[in-house]
Amino acid sequence: MDDTGKVQDNGLQGQVVWITGASGGIGAALARQLAARGARLVLSARRADVLEAVKADCVSAGLAPDAVLVLPLDVIAVDSMPAAVAAVLARFGHVDLLINNAGISQRSSCLETELDVYRRLFEVDVIGQIALTKQVLPHMVSRGSGHVAVTASVAGKVGVPLRTGYCAAKHAVMGFFDALRTEMAHLGIAVTTIVPGFIRTDIARNALTGTGAPTGVADEDIDGGMDVDDCAAAILEGFASGTEEIAVGKGAEMDLLALKRNDPTGTFRLLEAMAADVVARRPS
Template identity: 60%
Template sequence: MFSGQVVWITGASSGIGEAVALEMATEGASLILSARRESELTRVKEACVARGAAAENVMVLPLDVTDEASLAEKVAEARAFKGCIDMLYNNAGISQRSTCLETDMATYRRLFEVDVFGQIALTKEVLPVMLEQGNGHMAVTASVAGKVGAPKRTGYCAAKHAMMGFFDALRAETSKDGIFVTTITPGFIRTAISENALKGDGTEFGKMDENISGGMDVTDCAKVIMRGFKKKKKEIAVGKGMEMNALWVKRFFPNMLFKMVERLG
């Protein structure tokens, strides 16, 4: 399905982004790998080539999604790579580990710049390309936190709720134009997300949460996402822990869920 497709992945230097890039390489996709750390993107490119991708079919395109002024030029570079952009997978993001009272407004704004406005700005730049093509696939890594509020995640939950809303609305707007939209809601996945999370003052949390360390293997996560892409799922829930039950508990027994997360606090 992805052979010959041009897939642009942000946040591709580690975690879910890297794991999905490796799966896409195995499937024969042409890849555009973006994140801030060029050296790590180069490492991921080498890993993709080891998986069977031709070096000329993997582009390293360093990108800071919060640098809105640079995005039009970056999109032009991405399009020039193979002449089209078949999929944009918005995967860049940061998390949070602080209570509301501990969290500076600057930290809330940083979370929204990366997790919300950066994703929206890049999507808006790529959307005209896909509309001109008459087809395309937009995807975003949201989170179970995009549907369930959790303690010490007020900013992160707010940002991920925003992403769910934005991309659900975008789907409704663009389905008639041949644009497909997928939201991905991971639970606890073994990545560096908690280590890179922001404390209230904006510094890095620097530790792995117990629930993250016991979460789903990131390669297994990527395989679930790939299966969802192939089935054209509008929403892909991925995880193995009790947190995944929260999605249906909230739907059918919301008060029960609220009590559960209150105990976590």
């Protein structure tokens, strides 16, 4: 905030920002904070009613109702994306920043995870992000400017127990968007990867079991993690400073990023011990 108590826009005033996974968690927190900075918003997720509630928060934060477009979208439904992009362009004319934030996690061992669960994780967490990005990028390239971001994870840097599918998907996301950055730089398009640790959201409760059903169970690491609004503020600060890989979190999990770079073998042994402890504590 500045000395008048007003939130500074950090260059976001009037920018058109499209957020997927905007119905809750990091996506909704980003929407509220972007609204306070005067950005025009496109809010996408599967449930229109929940998106409308997020829109109401954004209007309460100071945005005019017509500055927020609620656009329900299931990122698995790739065939619906051209029409979605057309709707955004019809309302706002362009997209300045696309935040690919839709995603789902997992809590099951490889041995108990059905192949369809792996397919779903990749459809939502990888293919959906790539597909929407490919629809939006040509319009950014034609303007010679734009910014694409994706919410990855510390699990996109290290392999952790009960998340073989989630880790695989987030590693793929990191690889794709890191490579995309190299291709887009000379075209004036920025690419940012967001690497959260444990953030207090419903991601654990919504995570898939080995059969594909939601766990419906809280995770003490997630519940003890960084406040989601603090996470969103850190992400926006990273955007403003031009940070291309934004690591955000407050716990020991963030130390794994440096440990994996500096001591891969030590990281493997540490996480193997963690897996043994997790298995020992699971209900039989």
